[in-house]
Amino acid sequence: MADAPIFIGAAEVADLLQYGALLPVLERALVDFSKHDGMVVQPVRSTVPVDKHNGFLGVMPAYMTESDTLATKIVRFYHQTAFGTSSHQATVLLFNPSDGSLRAIMDGTVITEMRTAAVSAIATKYLKPDRLETLCILGSGAQAISHYNTFTQMFPFKQVRVWSRSRESAERFAGQVQGQVQVCTSAREAVLGADVVITVTMASEPVLFGEWVKPGAHVNAVGACRPEWREVDDALMKNAVLYVDSKEAALMESGDVILSGADIFAELGEVVKGTRPALYEKTTLFKSLGMAVEDAATAKLVFDCWLAKKKPKL
Numbered sequence: 001m002a003d004a005p006i007f008i009g010a011a012e013v014a015d016l017l018q019y020g021a022l023l024p025v026l027e028r029a030l031v032d033f034s035k036h037d038g039m040v041v042q043p044v045r046s047t048v049p050v051d052k053h054n055g056f057l058g059v060m061p062a063y064m065t066e067s068d069t070l071a072t073k074i075v076r077f078y079h080q081t082a083f084g085t086s087s088h089q090a091t092v093l094l095f096n097p098s099d100g101s102l103r104a105i106m107d108g109t110v111i112t113e114m115r116t117a118a119v120s121a122i123a124t125k126y127l128k129p130d131r132l133e134t135l136c137i138l139g140s141g142a143q144a145i146s147h148y149n150t151f152t153q154m155f156p157f158k159q160v161r162v163w164s165r166s167r168e169s170a171e172r173f174a175g176q177v178q179g180q181v182q183v184c185t186s187a188r189e190a191v192l193g194a195d196v197v198i199t200v201t202m203a204s205e206p207v208l209f210g211e212w213v214k215p216g217a218h219v220n221a222v223g224a225c226r227p228e229w230r231e232v233d234d235a236l237m238k239n240a241v242l243y244v245d246s247k248e249a250a251l252m253e254s255g256d257v258i259l260s261g262a263d264i265f266a267e268l269g270e271v272v273k274g275t276r277p278a279l280y281e282k283t284t285l286f287k288s289l290g291m292a293v294e295d296a297a298t299a300k301l302v303f304d305c306w307l308a309k310k311k312p313k314l
């Protein structure tokens, strides 16, 4: 009989996951996915609308042959959640690929926060302009915090600006993170002159407009994961060189891509592999939707770190 699955809660996942180990694991997952050679199986996220309660339940399975990783994430994203709680909550199930038995049930909320910020950081590493002084974050929730933490660790920004729908939540964000943040009264004020812009809102209408974005800047557009939702206007979608995590998913899920009619230049995994160029001297936009392979690779890393910690030291 297979062993009972282990449970790894949010605090332990946060303790086990380090960006230093996570970044190369995610780069490899992005490359493997974008080879499209049949070695990675990842259907586009299956999303169930829960209209009565203004929410969605997403199911994200993947199998990666080379690393022999089989997992699925289940994620809820709701518009109205209790004050102070995240709109996103997730669980990851990690299986033994050889017999399909369940190995681990782990918190997926921390995984989602950390892997999404890490993937944006990978996109930024390849697509950033030469000069990096000002980072702008639109939104002040869980992803804003994980992006702030990752980006201020990885890049030498001199200034970080934040804008949120209410000044109160932007100020709360500034009080939660370590380091200086300039709270802006408008999204325009936050974006003007910024070298890197991150959109991490639950908006369904554009909050970022092309006319504000400095030529040559890099944008990570992380929200708006439904075909009718927007975070970015047509001008920016059409004028920027557009990179995505998955072309197939972008054409099915991203309102910014579908409704603007913008052409996709490449997948991020193709850039990491070197088969498509990083046009960093142009204005670039990475449209992130989130992929099951990112969760599966991260969950495997968490599990391996957990096993290594449990092993008796000789």
Ligand SMILES: NC(=O)C1=CN([C@@H]2O[C@H](COP(=O)(O)OP(=O)(O)OC[C@H]3O[C@@H](n4cnc5c(N)ncnc54)[C@H](O)[C@@H]3O)[C@@H](O)[C@H]2O)C=CC1
Pocket (backbone or CB within 6 Å): 077, 086, 087, 088, 112, 116, 139, 140, 141, 142, 143, 144, 164, 165, 166, 169, 200, 201, 202, 203, 204, 205, 207, 222, 223, 224, 225, 288, 289, 290, 291
């Ligand atoms: N690409 C990816 O891999 C992932 C993307 N996401 C997306 O990232 C975004 C942020 O997620 P979290 O930080 O976890 O959510 P959160 O609920 O913690 O924060 C959402 C932020 O958006 C703001 N907001 C809500 N409605 C807005 C509107 N109409 N206009 C402007 N701002 C608005 C809120 O004030 C808050 O600052 C969401 O769109 C989410 O679906 C989340 C996980 C993974």
Ligand SMILES: O=C([O-])C1=[NH+]CCC1
Pocket (backbone or CB within 6 Å): 058, 075, 077, 088, 112, 225, 289, 290, 291
């Ligand atoms: O990748 C992910 O987990 C999600 N992307 C958008 C909502 C949740």
